[in-house]
Amino acid sequence: MCNFSALTSQLFVQSPSNLRATPQIPLMQLLCPRAIFFHTRRSFSSMATSTAVSSAVKTKSTLRGVVFDMDGTLTVPVIDFPAMYRAVLGEEDYVRIKSENPSGIDILHHIEKWSPDKQKRAYEIIADFEKQGSDRLQIMPGASELCGFLDSRNIRRGLITRNVKDAVDLFHQRFGIIFSPALSREFRPYKPDPAPLLHICSNWDLQPNEVMMIGDSLKDDVACGKRAGAYTCLLDETGRYDSPEYKNVEFKPDYKVSSLVEVHKLLERDFNLPPRSHK
Known part of the structure; x- marks a missing residue:
């Protein structure tokens, strides 16, 4: 019988963001299928979008939660x-x-x-x-539909922003889409530190590798997600992250999309999702 505790204790010696696949993974998968969560990684792609960054997903991981950035992700960018x-x-x-x-x-x-x-x-x-x-707050095209899809699949929704709590409250009030937990910059340390994302995972009783972080910032959202050990999806509406200055950044996303509309399909394609809600 597999000693899962012993294996996982070895896996967590390193931070999740530094873990990489090893030749031993296939055997480990046979012995302890859940161990795959701590090894699955993809590479960044500068190609447009909604494609997994590697050529194929060999094993689908289960996704149980999605955490969003707010400004420029759930809302249309309006701050200069x-x-x-x-x-x-x-x-x-x-x-x-x-x-x-x-x-x-x-x-x-x-x-x-x-x-x-x-x-x-x-x-x-x-x-x-x-x-x-x-x-001038406006909801991002596709945000409401994506949240509805997540709800239909019983996937938890959280929010992490470097904006203030009043802005989060206004978003909830104006658009009627509630995220829980919803952490503003009053929660310290804030992004790109992984603490807020790890806090949400703990609140949900989920492992970081069962969660995806979606945001429009490499240095804040992707870095936060990678450091926590979560999947990451970069929203790049204009293709600005194809510029040379971003070529050698430390943290690169697992996925890149040009619209939130694309996220729905990539989740169904590359992940095992909870059963549909019958409400």
Whole structure:
């Protein structure tokens, strides 16, 4: 009989994001089928979309939960982030930091290093930009339909955003689509740290490899998902992540789509999903 506890204790010596398939996996699958969850990985593809990044999925894993980013994923992008970064950092520092971080600026990380007074002013500027975005809030095409599909398959839905709780509450109120848990930047540490995603997995009593993180940011959403050991899907509406500056990023998604409409089919194609709800 398989000693599953012994095997899993060895598997968790490394963080899930660093695990890779080994020649021993086929035998392990025969002995303990669930062990495959800790090894299944795909490579990034710059091709458009809704295709698994590797040529084929040899073994379908079971997907029981999906966690979404909010701004630019569940909602249409309306915040002018470059303008916000310039307002917070100043033009000179913005240009310098942007050149040092071509794949994106983590503005919250920079603010954390500042004095309390300077932090207060920075957060006021960010709040003003976010308020302007909230006033123009629109749901992303395909989001409502995708959530309906997940509900029909009894797949849990969660949300992780670096926006504030008020913005999450507004989303829930305006569109009537509730995510639980729904973690805002008041939850620390926030993305790209894996803590919020691991918190949701624990809340759901699921392993990270039974969950997918969907978002529009390589540096926040994909990094968070990969570090937690979850599947990741990058929403890239415009193809901006095909640019050379993103070629050598540390974390690359398992899937890439140009629209949330594509997610429905890839989930049915590449994963075992719970039975349909008969409600």
